[in-house]
Amino acid sequence: MTELIIPAVVSCIVAFFTVFLMTPPLIKYLHKKNLTVIDIHKKGKVMVVRPGGPALIAGVITSEIVLYAFFQSNEILAILITSSLAFIVGLVDDRKAMGGWFKPVGLVLAALPIIILGAYDSDLAFPLFGEVHIPILYLAIIIFMIVITGNTINSIDVANGIASGFMVIASFSLSVALFILQNYEIAIASLPLGFISLAFYKYHKIPSKIFPGDSGALTLGAMYGAIAIVGQVEVIAAIALLPAVLNSFLFLASVKKIVDHRELNEKPVEITDDFKLKATKNKRARISLVRLIVATTPLTEKEVGNVIFKLALFSAGLAIITAFMMEFKV
């Protein structure tokens, strides 16, 4: 156990400071290249740079390489390669808005290294009732997991600081669950995700200086999914992600097809004169988590973020309870 402390500490420091130190020059560079978008929730025409993905993937690569130097495990390699491929998929979408099909298909390819490296166990573990052995079916679960986690994190990126703040809560709860289940190596491999998200949150929180973009959100989401697969905590990971899953579920239930949100004209929320978010009365607009949050009272962007973080903390609690439940069998 003590031999794991040094890699854990070093990788977390490397993860945090790579993103923390790399983001300010990235912001400067993106401003210089005029890679900005309007922050629609702000008074006036506030421009914010994007994408922050390059800083995030730098944090992933450096920290996971540090861990690979210590452990030389295929699981860490799978996390590293899957996250990097998801970053490339997101970066392509950042540079040229692709259709709704592109990200799911790209993320399928990003999931393949986990299968090729054999960094998985085909038993799917459930709380209280044990495991189910599904050797061939599990391959489909690996692919679905990466596609779903990548896209749900991307879809929860609805306001300043939400995606990174949400990821801090979800990933640390996943790390706690992995420690509870005594899967120490993957628990340590998962810690950098929380520290990367935390460092990025410093610049992403209200008022945002940078947005993660598709490259950032897909990197975080795919890394989270890869950790869930190689750590055999798929169900716990899904539970920690429930608010984002709910957001995606509401989206699909109201739109009824896979489509990029940029292709939809009707916005689920409107901005009041005092720059609060309020639910639109337009029945054709999709239902979203934010629309539900502001359904009864208009709220500021910060208040909406706080509600989402409370929901994330609630789900994180349920995920940790579920981890304890894994230890008991009915």
Place this chain on the structure above:
Amino acid sequence: MMHGKLFAFLFLMWVLIIIGGAIAVVILGPISISGFGESDPLINSIVKGTIAIGLSIAWILILTKMKNLIFRKTFNY
């Protein structure tokens, strides 16, 4: 009030996952089809996959019902 409903809905999703897991282990786990020689693992996977897809569809339908029940008044749909 709305925020309370959201927490309740998340809790419901969690309960459905636990129940879904129980069904998966109890129903999917013991399934073992033999007599097809080398095709046994493939046929087992097809059967388990079909049941798993059925369970997932049931999960989504129940969740949709719950969503309509909990949030119907909010949007009048």
